[in-house]
Amino acid sequence: MIVSLVFLSPLVGYILAALVNNKLHMALGQRGVALIAPACHFIAYIISCIHPPYPALVVPYIFAGIANGLHEAAWNTYIGSLDNPNELLGLLHGVYGLGAVISPLVATNMITKAKVPWYYFYFFMVGPYCSLSNEMLTAREIGISVIEAVACPTAFWRFTGAAFRQSHEQSDEDSGDEAKNGLRDALFTRPAARVSWLSSFVLLFYVGVEVTIGGWIVTIMMEVRHAAPFPSGMTATGFWLGITAGRVVLGFVTARLGEKLATTVCILIPPLSLSC
Secondary structure, three states: OOOHHHHHHHHHHHHHHHHHHHHHHHHHHHHHHHHHHHHHHHHHHHHHOOOOHHHHHHHHHHHHHHHHHHHHEEEEEHHHHOOOOOHHEEEEEEEHHHHHHHHHHHHHHHHHHOOOOOOHHHOOOOOOOOOHHHHHHHHOOOHHHHHHHHHHHHHHHOOHHHHHHHHHHHHHHHHHHHHOHHHHHHHOOOOOOHHHHHHHHHHHHHHHHHHHHHHHHHHHHHOOOOOHHHHHHHHHHHHHHHHHHHHHHHHHHHHHOOOOHHHHHHHHHHHHHHHH
């Protein structure tokens, strides 16, 4: 129950990100997201790598939730507006899954092979700002947050608040009154509202299952299945590898089957596989 608070606190960050996301885009554009989100990740990793008392660990995950919420909303919306959005979004989420595949590999090897404490993993995330012991010297050359902090602003530097407002105003003019009432219609006017709420509830349960399995599978393998630490960590890698493959491949499949049929097939596959 206590450990589960770490999984709950990012929800606070996601809610805060949702509340400020549109205003942040209007004021600073995607450039602002590209600067603020990596900074929030960096704060979360710095606090985690100094190994504070457990209650204090709940706080950095709020910052991580803010960063993830801003990133997901901004980049999903941006890529969804491009040509061939199904394929591109599949690649975007596939790369997310690839990171989730690599992370258990790194963490498992650091803990089981190098015999270092768990919080050393966050040195790998932070990079050159934290020093490591000699056996982990290679991990400090560059950190994930450093790559993020350089790559995101570089890619979106020209996407300022003024540019976003201009494109938003142009979109409103092109679509007329429909754009002004878009959010209200999506939430409260049928049939759009029905689809919006149904999709939201499906995602609520899906993400809950995904986070639960991804977060607890290692513990289950060790405490229930009595597996060794290394193969237990590899179980999490296999889980995220499947998600990565599905997200990359299904983006191209969905474009050919159509969203409705593809969604129906994906919903039916898990119960059919369990029955087998």
